[in-house]
Amino acid sequence: MDISLWDQLQSMDKPQTTLNNSVDRVSDEAIERYARSKWLRHKVDDYIKDDKFRRKSVEAFHADLQKLSNNDAKSLLHVSNILDNRSLENIGLDSGDYRNLLITYLQSRQDPLSTYRELILYKIHNVLPEEYLGWFKDDLRCSLFLAYLVKDSIFINAYKGREELISVVTDYLRYEIHMFIEEYTQNLPAYKVDYKGVGEHKTVDILYAKSVYLKNRSKEKDLKWLDSSNQHQIDWTYNYLNEEKRSYIILEDIFFPQTKEEKYELIIASLDILSNVEGTDVESLAILKKRKGDTKIISRGNSERIDVIQRMKKAWVQLGTDTKNSKDKLVLNITNKNKEKLVALAKNVNQTPNKFINQAIEDVHREVFKIDG
Structure with missing residues (x-):
């Protein structure tokens, strides 16, 4: 049975070189900026050609992936869905889950680094950069x-x-x-x-x-x-x-x-x-x-x-x-019998019922309270 590259990496002894060697590792700055630059694509190409990188521990690669931002991890995971013709059931999770799912996905590939490069390439050419959002x-x-x-x-x-x-x-x-x-x-x-x-x-x-x-x-x-x-x-x-x-x-x-x-x-x-x-x-x-x-x-x-x-x-x-005018109005109930009388009285003096009744109130008010004019 064939042994995947990931299994081979896990079985190798850890290298003596430290992770601080900027020549042999994916730098923090590159990981943070890869969405806006094609630089990482060329760096990954160099690493793939470099046999020494393949002897690095898988833990070092894990450490670099853990530094991906939530949006970057989510974006690459979405790209993997597209390339594998999968649904979007893993888009819409908690922030930390995207990195973990991306790492799990890469672990399942025969050549994790080449797959990582493929995801980045697709993202560069097909995913809308953040500055346009x-x-x-x-x-x-x-x-x-x-x-x-x-x-x-x-x-x-x-x-x-x-x-x-x-x-x-x-x-x-x-x-x-x-x-x-x-x-x-x-x-x-x-x-x-x-x-x-x-x-x-x-x-x-x-x-x-x-x-x-x-x-x-x-x-x-x-x-x-x-x-x-x-x-x-x-x-x-x-x-x-x-x-x-x-x-x-x-x-x-x-x-x-x-x-x-x-x-x-x-x-x-x-x-x-x-x-x-x-x-x-x-x-x-x-x-x-x-x-x-x-x-x-x-x-x-x-x-x-x-x-x-x-x-x-x-x-x-x-x-x-209408609202302002309504505050000055008093609604009165008039029986049908009196309504007919009101209409007849108003018609007799060529007035509307509303004008007639208001005029009648003013006339009675002046007479009762003995107001001149």
Whole structure:
């Protein structure tokens, strides 16, 4: 029976050289920076060619693997799943489990170091680098927009609150950028300002989505009237946008906000995906979606987004006026018999019932209290 390289390594005597020899070991700095650099790939190539490295103890290699960050270990474990056509059942564990599972996986391979190199190579060429995640992974509004772009293909589960939603969007973009590239244009809103994407194949689309979104999302000046600290206003706005005849709230039954701040972010993100092209009637929107980048459409008024915001603001102002007026009103019950008499009396003097009864009260009040004028 063949003996694996791992078993051979375990059976060897420990070398006399110390682990402090930087020439014969994977340095701490290289392990920490491998996600952003191809340097480690070349170092590992050198080590594979070096027979002395194969005589090193397996414990030394273990020690280097234990220094991997949680994200690095999780990323390499995910790569191993892809290369072995396995499911993602081991993605979503506690932090320490990723390193342990990665070590166990490497132990099972005939040539652990070559496998390690293969994982790193795949990660370099296919996994989205961390520096491209920063603009949205701490921003719920941006993450909601990205989730909306791929909602039809992967977001079938339910997520409560910002942490869950941002986490799933971040992992999706980090590990499944190829899926994002295939899907996102199907839900990209009809925007006024376009952008010419530049970059390598795995980054050009996320940079395009970022730039187009930030250049076209709702302007602060249009939303000054909406107070993120006003629970009543936030609840009213959410319900207004989510009425059946409107249905503007995105990710319905997928994202469930847990605080008023999260509900506010969802409201703004839902407005962000509405077209900001002036005169966006149904026909114009259809034309725009077919001809990406061609925004030469005859303006017929406000954009869809501004129209929704203005109508919503008007309804909110009217609600405040009605509420204020209602505080000055006294509701009285009048029998049907007296209601008929009231209508007849008001009609006799060409007044509305409301005006007649208020005038009658004033007249009686002056007579009873002997008030002149």
